Amino acid sequence: VATNRTNYVTGLLLELPDDGRALHSRLTSAIKAAIVAGRLTSGHLLPPSRVLAADLGCSRWVVNEAYAQLAAEGHLQTLQGSGTRVAPVTAATREPGRPASSRPALVAPPVVADLRPGAPDVTNFPTAPWTRALQHVLTAADWSPPVFAPPQGVLRARQLIADYLGRVRGLPVEADEVLLTCGTSHGMAVAARVLAARGALRLAVEDPGWPRLHQVASAAGLRIEPVAVDTEGLNVDALRRTDTQVVLCAPAHQFPTGTVLSAARRRALLAWATECSAMIIEDDYDAEFRYDRRPVGALAGLDRDHVIYLGSTSKTLHPGLRLGWLVPPPELRRPMLDALDSSAAGPSSLDQLTFARLIDVGDYDRHLRRTRTAYRIRRDALVDALDRHPALHDCGPAHGVAAGLQLMFPLPHGRDDHTVAALLADRGIAVAPLSRYTVRPRPPALVMGYSRLTPTRAAWTADQLATTLADMEVDR
Amino acid sequence: VATNRTNYVTGLLLELPDDGRALHSRLTSAIKAAIVAGRLTSGHLLPPSRVLAADLGCSRWVVNEAYAQLAAEGHLQTLQGSGTRVAPVTAATREPGRPASSRPALVAPPVVADLRPGAPDVTNFPTAPWTRALQHVLTAADWSPPVFAPPQGVLRARQLIADYLGRVRGLPVEADEVLLTCGTSHGMAVAARVLAARGALRLAVEDPGWPRLHQVASAAGLRIEPVAVDTEGLNVDALRRTDTQVVLCAPAHQFPTGTVLSAARRRALLAWATECSAMIIEDDYDAEFRYDRRPVGALAGLDRDHVIYLGSTSKTLHPGLRLGWLVPPPELRRPMLDALDSSAAGPSSLDQLTFARLIDVGDYDRHLRRTRTAYRIRRDALVDALDRHPALHDCGPAHGVAAGLQLMFPLPHGRDDHTVAALLADRGIAVAPLSRYTVRPRPPALVMGYSRLTPTRAAWTADQLATTLADMEVDR
Numbered sequence: 046v047a048t049n050r051t052n053y054v055t056g057l058l059l060e061l062p063d064d065g066r067a068l069h070s071r072l073t074s075a076i077k078a079a080i081v082a083g084r085l086t087s088g089h090l091l092p093p094s095r096v097l098a099a100d101l102g103c104s105r106w107v108v109n110e111a112y113a114q115l116a117a118e119g120h121l122q123t124l125q126g127s128g129t130r131v132a133p134v135t136a137a138t139r140e141p142g143r144p145a146s147s148r149p150a151l152v153a154p155p156v157v158a159d160l161r162p163g164a165p166d167v168t169n170f171p172t173a174p175w176t177r178a179l180q181h182v183l184t185a186a187d188w189s190p191p192v193f194a195p196p197q198g199v200l201r202a203r204q205l206i207a208d209y210l211g212r213v214r215g216l217p218v219e220a221d222e223v224l225l226t227c228g229t230s231h232g233m234a235v236a237a238r239v240l241a242a243r244g245a246l247r248l249a250v251e252d253p254g255w256p257r258l259h260q261v262a263s264a265a266g267l268r269i270e271p272v273a274v275d276t277e278g279l280n281v282d283a284l285r286r287t288d289t290q291v292v293l294c295a296p297a298h299q300f301p302t303g304t305v306l307s308a309a310r311r312r313a314l315l316a317w318a319t320e321c322s323a324m325i326i327e328d329d330y331d332a333e334f335r336y337d338r339r340p341v342g343a344l345a346g347l348d349r350d351h352v353i354y355l356g357s358t359s360k361t362l363h364p365g366l367r368l369g370w371l372v373p374p375p376e377l378r379r380p381m382l383d384a385l386d387s388s389a390a391g392p393s394s395l396d397q398l399t400f401a402r403l404i405d406v407g408d409y410d411r412h413l414r415r416t417r418t419a420y421r422i423r424r425d426a427l428v429d430a431l432d433r434h435p436a437l438h439d440c441g442p443a444h445g446v447a448a449g450l451q452l453m454f455p456l457p458h459g460r461d462d463h464t465v466a467a468l469l470a471d472r473g474i475a476v477a478p479l480s481r482y483t484v485r486p487r488p489p490a491l492v493m494g495y496s497r498l499t500p501t502r503a504a505w506t507a508d509q510l511a512t513t514l515a516d517m518e519v520d521r
Numbered sequence: 522v523a524t525n526r527t528n529y530v531t532g533l534l535l536e537l538p539d540d541g542r543a544l545h546s547r548l549t550s551a552i553k554a555a556i557v558a559g560r561l562t563s564g565h566l567l568p569p570s571r572v573l574a575a576d577l578g579c580s581r582w583v584v585n586e587a588y589a590q591l592a593a594e595g596h597l598q599t600l601q602g603s604g605t606r607v608a609p610v611t612a613a614t615r616e617p618g619r620p621a622s623s624r625p626a627l628v629a630p631p632v633v634a635d636l637r638p639g640a641p642d643v644t645n646f647p648t649a650p651w652t653r654a655l656q657h658v659l660t661a662a663d664w665s666p667p668v669f670a671p672p673q674g675v676l677r678a679r680q681l682i683a684d685y686l687g688r689v690r691g692l693p694v695e696a697d698e699v700l701l702t703c704g705t706s707h708g709m710a711v712a713a714r715v716l717a718a719r720g721a722l723r724l725a726v727e728d729p730g731w732p733r734l735h736q737v738a739s740a741a742g743l744r745i746e747p748v749a750v751d752t753e754g755l756n757v758d759a760l761r762r763t764d765t766q767v768v769l770c771a772p773a774h775q776f777p778t779g780t781v782l783s784a785a786r787r788r789a790l791l792a793w794a795t796e797c798s799a800m801i802i803e804d805d806y807d808a809e810f811r812y813d814r815r816p817v818g819a820l821a822g823l824d825r826d827h828v829i830y831l832g833s834t835s836k837t838l839h840p841g842l843r844l845g846w847l848v849p850p851p852e853l854r855r856p857m858l859d860a861l862d863s864s865a866a867g868p869s870s871l872d873q874l875t876f877a878r879l880i881d882v883g884d885y886d887r888h889l890r891r892t893r894t895a896y897r898i899r900r901d902a903l904v905d906a907l908d909r910h911p912a913l914h915d916c917g918p919a920h921g922v923a924a925g926l927q928l929m930f931p932l933p934h935g936r937d938d939h940t941v942a943a944l945l946a947d948r949g950i951a952v953a954p955l956s957r958y959t960v961r962p963r964p965p966a967l968v969m970g971y972s973r974l975t976p977t978r979a980a981w982t983a984d985q986l987a988t989t990l991a992d993m994e995v996d997r
Contacts, residue, residue: 393844
């Protein structure tokens with residue numbers, strides 16, 4: 046069967062003239078053309094990359110690159126354990142366009158392109174590996190979830206997450222230092238309660254920033270103190286002037302500007318914390334997705350005594366999983382564990398162990414590699430569409446594109462980003478105005494999540510934005 | 522294959538003389554004898570009850586009763602979807618006895634019989650139905666977990682849990698009235714925070730009671746006010762004298778006395794709440810397990826305005842799932858939802874929907890019926906072993922056996938239940954002294970969870986208790 050499939054796909058290549066492009070581009074075009082022409086239909090199983098590469102006499106990378114490109118475009122679906130298939134024909138693979146009817150809309154228009162930041166493409170959820178891992182947890186005697194689990198989480202899960210943090214985030218910790226939470230917000234709620242009980246009154250936060258964490262800290266009794274973010278990230282001089290003892294920041298990929306905290310600023314921030322005996326809460330929300338080089342290590346890996354580390358699976362697997370971790374400094378471990386226990390909440394032991402098993406068998410790393418490639422392709426498509434659009438020359442360039450799942454796209458001065466976002470919503474494009482995340486006013490911009498955006502739709506989105514801005518110009 | 526299996530098991534019956542016992546008892550004995558003799562070995566698949574009943578010319582009930590008895594004793598395993606098999610030979614099916622070696626123990630003795638109250642037999646977890654339900658949630662388009670779920674939980678899950686509460690607990694509610702939590706303790710933490718913010722200073726609790734909920738309420742700022750429990754349940758006259766505005770109680774099966782709140786007391790309690798504009802927090806922790814007749818309906822079903830209802834899957838599925846629900850009175854819905862949101866915690870959307878699917882296809886009801894039968898048999902075995910043991914005539918009788926997963930067994934006056942429990946631990950029996958759950962002193966008793974106790978081990982446990990008490994007598 047594999048050989049027949051290979052021969053068929055190899056045959057497709059022969060139909061395309063050698064136009065001088067790289068082999069992986071030609072392979073991508075050939076497969077796409079076959080899908081569009083209906084010769085490869087929904088559900089069709091493609092040959093394994095190993096087999097096709099051998100048949101084409103090329104490296105496996107070439108085939109993987111083509112498959113990843115087509116998956117990112119929504120033409121293929123790669124399901125771990127069940128191979129690569131032609132995707133069902135859905136709204137995601139059809140060309141977007143004008144609404145079918147020209148009658149005035151009486152209800153909110155449907156979302157054609159969902160660029161809301163803060164979530165991954167959940168259709169990438171590793172269904173087969175996750176189900177397989179759960180099955181193992183529920184049947185293998187040495188993986189049984191304990192009847193009574195400790196409040197910090199099941200030991201085996203903490204061990205594997207600790208290993209992961211050391212290996213991937215440069216944060217060498219023991220299982221006992223890891224507390225499992227219902228995600229970053231829950232970790233923030235626990236940390237804020239402990240800090241407030243120890244006398245903290247205010248929390249310095251990056252402006253702009255992710256408002257949910259501010260809201261949770263406020264509910265725990267901390268007053269929010271905004272500190273400006275510039276091109277190097279959090280402004281540490283401005284932080285010093287606030288005279289706060291605690292700061293929340295996302296050094297690996299600031300939200301929503303996308304800035305990676307510069308090396309000089311990292312040093313300055315840690316120096317501030319040491320001098321003032323202050324605490325840094327590190328929100329490491331999407332550091333797994335770094336596209337141009339290896340992700341920068343966690344700040345907590347450089348100074349365990351002054352950094353409270355927060356991580357989760359919300360951006361890597363599914364926000365609905367509500368599974369995250371909190372690594373407090375050794376001195377705060379006991380009070381944080383007590384506060385976690387008092388919150389009387391935590392993730393399911395079954396989920397903890399299922400995730401641990403996913404790490405243990407290598408499926409989590411495989412999933413991250415696979416999604417990173419898909420997101421890089423989608424990022425490239427959106428950046429290209431926006432920065433090269435002839436009618437968007439007085440916008441941009443796109444910011445914060447080195448990592449993460451969203452970028453910030455500056456609008457011409459004087460435009461109200463809230464209005465632009467509302468007009469785009471009328472066109473079926475869900476996008477966030479920068480003003481949603483700011484305390485103090487900043488130049489207008491859009492925050493665009495590209496995790497669920499196929500390249501075709503990226504070009505269309507740029508067109509719609511150009512048209513919207515032109516219409517606004519006329520209305521002036 | 523089914524016929525061969527049937528013929529074989531039918532053949533077993535012929536080997537046993539008709540000793541005048543009921544057919545289901547003879548069938549039970551015949552199968553057990555074959556297992557003990559090694560003629561039916563671990564993993565052997567038994568015929569479906571329908572097939573065997575037809576072959577024996579009896580009702581299916583007879584076969585089901587025999588299978589349930591043997592499953593409760595640990596000889597068979599009934600896995601939904603994969604039939605009934607002979608269980609692996611484990612510590613649970615071997616005869617318990619003296620330690621293999623007579624050398625003095627240098628480490629804590631292993632737990633041979635785990636009678637700690639508060640958890641079900643987690644080896645009964647419906648692995649196949651749960652995995653199947655998760656698979657459906659992850660693949661069926663109309664069951665997809667939403668990217669961003671509301672803080673109260675996914676609508677579809679709340680709908681199915683609302684249906685369940687109306688159908689099984691006599692609590693007719695709408696999906697919007699149900700808030701999903703990480704379990705009863707999380708629900709208590711949320712409720713306590715709201716009540717404290719609205720001026721409540723104290724929480725009346727049943728004495729004895731489940732200390733975890735008191736601990737969580739204390740952490741939210743409420744002072745605990747113990748109220749005596751007598752043979753009819755919570756003493757409402759004593760409650761009136763405390764002058765509190767909020768009470769926590771478990772009307773369906775008080776923990777740990779096992780008392781079912783009498784009809785007169787239910788009326789008195791609701792009258793108190795109405796007169797004093799007070800709130801009742803109903804801990805409906807194990808009401809699904811009522812053995813002699815239909816479970817009494819939830820108190821919240823009688824008065825939606827004065828009862829905050831708490832339920833969970835900890836006793837029916839697994840405490841490690843951390844999946845529960847909170848149904849506040851309409852007036853408190855908004856503040857409770859806000860408090861839940863501020864807690865920044867909740868169960869996984871995937872788990873919510875998996876549980877909902879389990880309800881929707883009837884697997885949850887099937888699981889409850891099946892485990893109820895197993896627990897009834899284990900309860901009967903423990904009650905018989907304790908109440909009929911000739912050397913335990915000055916103890917007992919067992920209390921609170923109508924429902925739930927534990928009973929209370931009174932010890933002779935003057936014995937310290939803490940010491941008895943410690944001596945039993947030395948013999949490999951984990952059991953809780955009543956004094957662990959009391960604020961004010963009460964006559965000594967043991968609280969014994971029987972969910973994980975096979976009948977063989979029940980008799981052995983009674984023997985060990987008798988020996989322990991006799992040894993203490995000698996030491997006096």
